[in-house]
Amino acid sequence: MSKPRVATVWLAGCAGCHMSFLDLDEWLIELAQAVDLVYSPIADVKEFPADVDVTLVEGAVANADNLELLLQLRERSKIVVAFGDCAVHGNVSAMRNPLGDPGELVAEAYRDAVTSLHGHLPDPENGIVPALLPRVMPAHEVVRVDAYLPGCPPSADRIRTAVEALLAGTSPELAPTQRRFG
């Protein structure tokens, strides 16, 4: 029997969830032996592959690339896990929502702020910065999500509990202390 195919993706988030994932230390070696990591920000794979068993999604859906990737990975994954608070409910990534028009935010960040390096907008036509969505969304507002792994970031032991359960073919049962937001 072939090994389960696992992917992790990084949408709009700070990568903290992936850092926490790396905190699993030596268990990662066990995991690496048990699964095939077919797509991940820590692996250089360009195209999200087909027939993935479990995909962990870090980050909220904030821009066109996020949306496209999430729709694509949903089609190609059996189980999609919202991995961390940004994917679960938007979290810090969604704090821009009450600020209004993303166009103004981009202008402020790239052009008008005193800290702006270049003093001009990035050129979206060249694909440098993907278009921002009007509203940042949690993963489940875009696609079906099979399991939620809250935390900012989820601690290594939460991740391990969830991934072990998923690989064993059961739905993760997190203890109350393991499912706290924040």
Place this chain on the structure above:
Amino acid sequence: MSALRSAAAAAGAAGAAAGPLPADDPRVALLTTQLKKVRYRADALIDVLHAVQDIYGYLSPEVLTTVADALQLPPSRVLGVATFYHLFTFEARGDHTCTVCTGTACFVKGADALMAGVSEAFGVAQGATREDGSLSLLEARCIGSCGLAPVALVDGTIVAKAKPDAVIAAIRNAMEASVSAEGAVREAAAGEGGAA
């Protein structure tokens, strides 16, 4: 020292949020009469707020401070009550008001279109007052004239089985009437050598 005066003093001390009521304002006397009528009882707060709105047209922080002090109620409680009830308003209304009834009978007979029609014709949002202060567009939750649905009130006068055009015309009439009345007053004043 009257309760009102001490309230005014207290409000003055509170600074910008609630300045003192001007002592020579005749409305202050009206309010004092009302407060005496209810014998400064705290449970008469709603009656008093109605009176304030009748006298001043709306509830200002200054008057609310006065009321709180006169009835010996915490200001937070007075504001809590005043903001709970929809009939109390905290901004001056326009010169004219159009109230569209949005009760069930009127809803079934097209109150939405009525509201939208007036809103568009006069460029005023529902619940708002036109920038020039000429018109407030309000909604009422059933004025109990369901047999005449849909209805609107223009300056308190019912327009029954109302179509948007009829209500718009009634508002225009009300506006023109007040303009010509003002004009008449001005002319009269001019005729007397501008003594007014």
Place this chain on the structure above:
Amino acid sequence: MSGGVDLFDLAQKEREEQATYRRTVLCCGSTACLSGGAQATQDAIRDAVAEKGLEQDVRLVATGCMGLCSRGPLVKVRTRGEDDVLYADVDADAGRRIAEQHLTAGQPVEDKALSLEHPFFARQVRVVLENMGEIDPNRIEDYIAHGGYRALRDAVNTMTPAGVIDVVQRSGLRGRGGGGYPAGSKWKLLNEAKSDQKTIIANGDEGDPGAYMDRTVMEDDPHRVLEGMAIAAYATGAVKGYIYVRAEYPVAVRRLEQAIRQAKRHKLLGKNLFDTDFSFDVEIRIGAGAFVCGEETALMASIMGQRGTPVLRPPYPTERGLWGQPSMINNVETLANVPTIMRRGADWFASIGTDSSRGTKVFALAGKLDNTGLIEVPMGITLREIIEEIGGGVAGGKAFKAAQTGGPSGGCIPLKHIDTPMDYDSLLALGSIMGSGGLIVMDEDVAMPEVARFFMRFCMDESCGKCLPCRAGTYEMHELLDALVTGRGTAATLARLETLCEVVRTNSLCGLGQTAPNPVLSTLHYFRPEYEALLVPDGAHLAGLPGAHAAAAADRASASANTSERSA
């Protein structure tokens, strides 16, 4: 001077005075007719009567509501020894013609006359509205001449409080505010409470948008409310009464204030009434625009000058109510039934209506009908009889779709249940309620999900904000209904709406929240296909977003997107 002796004299004098006129012209002066120009009509008739020198012959009375509001202004001419003639759509011109032809020459104006055999009138039974269109609400003499305050006098002079309660209990009178709690049982609870500071409250906070029964009673027969309250006070041992009136009803407030002054002057309110130990006073309290104040505990908070937020029951008001003292709240219409019940007896009242719902009910009949207005019908009359006979059928030849009773707390009754008898239990079985009396008829053009959204917006606006299920639940339900109506709702939206209905219904603190889901549940129950027709595929909301590749996204997402209410 005692009210008891005076009353007979007064009634006799008034009747003799009235009998000196050969004709009486009763002009409807209720709000609806006034807004239709009734004042001009009255003026025209008065002028014409004066012109013709008929002042000694014709008595002109501005009465309360005659019911058929959609045909107003209404005028009734009563001539000694002849049948009454009713006129509809009487503008000033018609008024003059009536004066010139009918009042002067005895020739009815045929083209304006409406037969009193018209089913709108013939099918009604008038208990609460018995004086409507008959008396001048501004004159206590007119009320007394029509038998007013006799029931109070007889109760105080000849009956024990327990005896009065017994009559009310045997009559089977149930609360007309919506709940239908037996009035006699409530009175008994207050009677048994130990306190010398008991209060009774007449609930005139008629908030159901589309209902104006209580307003009409308070405006057009104010003494009936006062007499009902005084009888209730005698039966329960209450010393003080409050009438809580919506601020939106300024005429009702004025008429009630005037009626209280008149009743005090005639010693029908105040200390030691009818030379007994019984004392009772009434005060008016005015609301300020809050539907939730129709709820008992919120109403009491409002009377005490506070935010009208409901508090937990128990304790019930009859144990701990206004200012901590035992209190009882009765709807205005409930109280308005009492004088007639006392005068004509429990058996007479109980003979009207059905076994579980005795007496009559006043409805504000509105919506897409030819004849709309205020009607009083025996309990148990079918919806079909009301709509087709009294209401004259759906207007414009359209098909009947549903009728809403109970307003934002009620539900709709579809065509297949049009033969349901209108009583408390039958309506409850259909998922609606009797409510306070709003009865809105909807035709085939009305979209039921929009009706549900309309009522939910009402509940959202009127939620007091104290308890979470109602405050947040009505908002979220409105959002979901809005999504459905505007073509943004998916199957998950509908599923979530149904979950919320259950959560809000079960967990809300007071009746407003507990019943807020009713219009949704009821329209979903009878018109589910209308909701389903509005659904869009999952993921449709992503169409047009950058990255979703326009239309393709919706298709792709629909295969995989969230369909379950909750995945855990």
Place this chain on the structure above:
Amino acid sequence: MAGVNLKIDGVEIEAPAGENLMQAAVRAGVRVPGLCQLDGLSVVGACRMCMVEIAGTPRPRPACATPVGESMDVHTDTPRLREHRRVLLEMLFAEGQHICAACVASGACELQNLAAELGVDHVNFTPPPTRLEMDLSHPRFGYDPSRCVLCTRCVRACAEVEGAFTWGVAGRGRETHLVADLGVPWGEAESCTSCGKCVSACPVGALFEKGTSVGERRVPRALVSTLTARRERESHREVLK
């Protein structure tokens, strides 16, 4: 005081008459979730988190406001109650802007704890599109209305324990919000004694001490309860005689 015998989640207990079901549940080793209830303050029964089922009663009742009754058979944790609490909590989250990762109360927040306890691991409702402005006018404390859950514990602590009546509830429905005095900035509220009881009573991070950052909330929630219990106890003692 006469004892009342009842059953809570199958455990038979005896509780003093007059005790409420929330208190009695503790005797049965059961903790009923709650948010608006705080020992030492009056009971409002508004958050509906503590709804329990009582055999023979058609509708669940709030445990905090329901006195024990003889032979009551109370269930505090049925599937229906759990489901309803989860939905209610989700709606509460969606009423404001609750971002635990950026909140002073994280780790010491009753809303956060309830979500974890009840299994709210995501929220199916959308928070409002705007954020309300923080009130940082008070020299020592701050108020973030977007984190307020309208439990009114601060309002009651201010009125019932401190007697200042600075905080009030204004508006209604979804617009319900806290006000200081006549709606002035907190720092300008003349009646405020800066006692901090409201901050200590706040179950979330809506009221906070200035100078504290994410997860740094220090004030004990039990302060108000301790004060009222102590006042009650000591006022009966003739210590100074």
